[in-house]
Amino acid sequence: MKPVHAAQFRLRGTENDTYLQLNPNPNTAAPASDVPLTPSVWKKLIAEYQKPSLPKAIWQIVNTLVPYAATWALIYWSLSVSYWLTAGFIVLLGLLTVRTFIIFHDCCHGSFFESQRACQIVGYITGMLTFTPYGQWRWEHNVHHASSGHLDKRGTGDVWMMTIREYLEASRWKRFAYRLARNPFILFCIGPLYLFLIWQRFPNSNVSEKDRRSAHWMNLGIALMTVGMSFIFGFWTYLLLVVCVMFVAGGAGVWMFYVQHQYEGVYWERADEWDYTAAALQGSSFYKLPRILQWFTGNIGFHHIHHLSPRIANYNLERCHNEISIFQQVKPITLLGSLKSLGYRFWDEDRQEMVGYKGLREFIRRQQAQPTA
Numbered sequence: 599m600k601p602v603h604a605a606q607f608r609l610r611g612t613e614n615d616t617y618l619q620l621n622p623n624p625n626t627a628a629p630a631s632d633v634p635l636t637p638s639v640w641k642k643l644i645a646e647y648q649k650p651s652l653p654k655a656i657w658q659i660v661n662t663l664v665p666y667a668a669t670w671a672l673i674y675w676s677l678s679v680s681y682w683l684t685a686g687f688i689v690l691l692g693l694l695t696v697r698t699f700i701i702f703h704d705c706c707h708g709s710f711f712e713s714q715r716a717c718q719i720v721g722y723i724t725g726m727l728t729f730t731p732y733g734q735w736r737w738e739h740n741v742h743h744a745s746s747g748h749l750d751k752r753g754t755g756d757v758w759m760m761t762i763r764e765y766l767e768a769s770r771w772k773r774f775a776y777r778l779a780r781n782p783f784i785l786f787c788i789g790p791l792y793l794f795l796i797w798q799r800f801p802n803s804n805v806s807e808k809d810r811r812s813a814h815w816m817n818l819g820i821a822l823m824t825v826g827m828s829f830i831f832g833f834w835t836y837l838l839l840v841v842c843v844m845f846v847a848g849g850a851g852v853w854m855f856y857v858q859h860q861y862e863g864v865y866w867e868r869a870d871e872w873d874y875t876a877a878a879l880q881g882s883s884f885y886k887l888p889r890i891l892q893w894f895t896g897n898i899g900f901h902h903i904h905h906l907s908p909r910i911a912n913y914n915l916e917r918c919h920n921e922i923s924i925f926q927q928v929k930p931i932t933l934l935g936s937l938k939s940l941g942y943r944f945w946d947e948d949r950q951e952m953v954g955y956k957g958l959r960e961f962i963r964r965q966q967a968q969p970t971a
Contacts (some may be wrong), residue, residue, distance in 0.1 A: 633930040640875065640906060640924075647918040648909040650712045658896075659720070659912055661838050662701060666694045666727070673839065674830065688839065692846025693894040699728045700896025700912050706736035707908040722812075729794045729844065733812030738804045741970060743908055747865045747881030748872045749945070754804075757785075757856055762944045762953070762961045780943050785856070790848025791841065850895075856903040858883050858935045863929070864952060878905035879928055884919075886930035891915075902928050 662677045669691040676683040704710035705721030718732070742755030752759060760778050765773060776785055799817055801810035827836045829866040865881035867873070885899035892899060900915040903925055910918060942952040946961060953961075 616695050626687075643924075644907050644910065644918060647914045648709070648907060650709060650911055652711065654913040655710050655911070658701065660886065662694065662697045664869075666698060669694060678833070685842075688842045689846055692850065695728055695843060695847035696850050696854075697894050697896050698724050699730070700898055702728055702730060702732070703739070703896075703898075704911050706732065706739055709735065709848065709909045709911040722816070722819070725840075726823060728847070729799055729820060731801075731809075731813040731816040733809035734802050734805050735798070736839070737800065737809050738880055743905065746859065746905055747867060747877030748869070749866050749873075749947075750869045757860065758853075759860070760944060761947050762958055763947065763960070766962075777943075782940055786849045786853055787845070789842055790852045793852075794844050794848050795841070836864055839969050854885070854895055854898060857885055857931065857939050860942050860952060861931055861936065861939050862952065863874075866950075875906070878902060879925075881905070884925075884928045884930045884934065888933065891933070900925075950955055 637949060642840075669687055673684055673687045673691065674686055701710060702724035705717040705724065708714050708717050710720065711717050721736075722734045725735070738755040745751035745754070746756075749761070758776065760768070762775055765776065768776070779789070799814075801813040803810075824836065830836075831839065859882060861883050863880070864883075865877055867877070879902050882901040882905040883899075884902050887895065887899050896912040897915040898904065902918050903910060903914075903915050903918055917968055939952075941954040943954050944952070944958060946953045946957055948961070948964075951957075
């Protein structure tokens with residue numbers, strides 16, 4: 599498919615429409631025209647990239663799970679050589695676990711293979727390796743996609759986020775819990791371990807009976823894997839290794855998810871203003887990472903495209919971005935620039951921006967300065 603040329607586009611257009619300003623012939627000086635970037639428009643643009651590729655899928659499994667298994671073997675060898683060497687392999691295995699999770703993630707969307715049966719089989723295997731129940735997580739993540747950027751539908755499959763007014767109206771205990779949950783140490787260190795190793799062992803009462811059973815089957819698979827690996831490493835050694843690996847993988851994974859929806863210029867709207875296209879392109883970041891980190895994170899930094907169409911497999915995301923220029927106009931977030939997101943705590947509905955505790959104090963001062971009726 600030839601690249602689609604676009605002069606510019608607006609994410610927040612008149613009457614909630616998203617507009618793409620297209621020049622019908624980029625080689626001439628002909629005036630551009632505003633074209634609504636409706637689903638019918640962008641679905642035609644991305645149709646080619648939604649087609650799964652069996653060779654690419656198989657190659658990604660090979661270049662991910664073979665190094666994953668080899669790294670476990672290296673960890674076993676290194677335990678009798680040097681714990682520092684073991685620590686290095688643990689970090690490598692943690693990063694490979696992130697890449698494994700992206701395969702699992704794509705299988706949950708049904709985008710990794712054309713065969714949904716193949717997606718389910720690989721999804722269960724990679725879910726076991728990443729301690730994540732396939733059916734249950736698929737349901738929660740699909741809810742996240744349907745409600746991303748929607749202030750009235752927060753709460754499932756996303757990071758807990760309150761508006762300033764919600765926070766000020768909350769009880770003292772809820773404020774404390776929120777501050778604790780948004781603390782970087784809890785959010786990126788303790789929280790991921792609890793999420794992957796403990797929380798996801800329990801079925802979600804909101805999901806279907808079939809998905810609840812999938813959580814039980816996943817727990818059985820994890821138990822069998824633990825028994826097998828304990829024969830090799832010993833139970834306590836294996837448990838310690840798993841905790842260390844998931845500390846790296848879970849922290850990196852939660853950070854990626856956090857930055858993809860908590861950044862400067864992010865989109866959040868109430869029901870009457872919310873727009874799916876705008877929520878995808880402005881409510882999900884383009885996280886431009888160094889090449890090696892892009893590989894380990896399975897191209898998920900192209901999150902604006904992924905949210906526009908979860909049916910695009912991760913191995914097609916970069917090509918889609920490079921060949922359709924409207925996606926290139928989404929301002930990227932760099933690794934260094936993303937650190938600013940650590941300070942965000944609330945959504946300021948008045949100013950339509952993410953703010954930290956300083957923004958909270960400024961909001962309170964603005965409210966106090968307003969004349970009372």
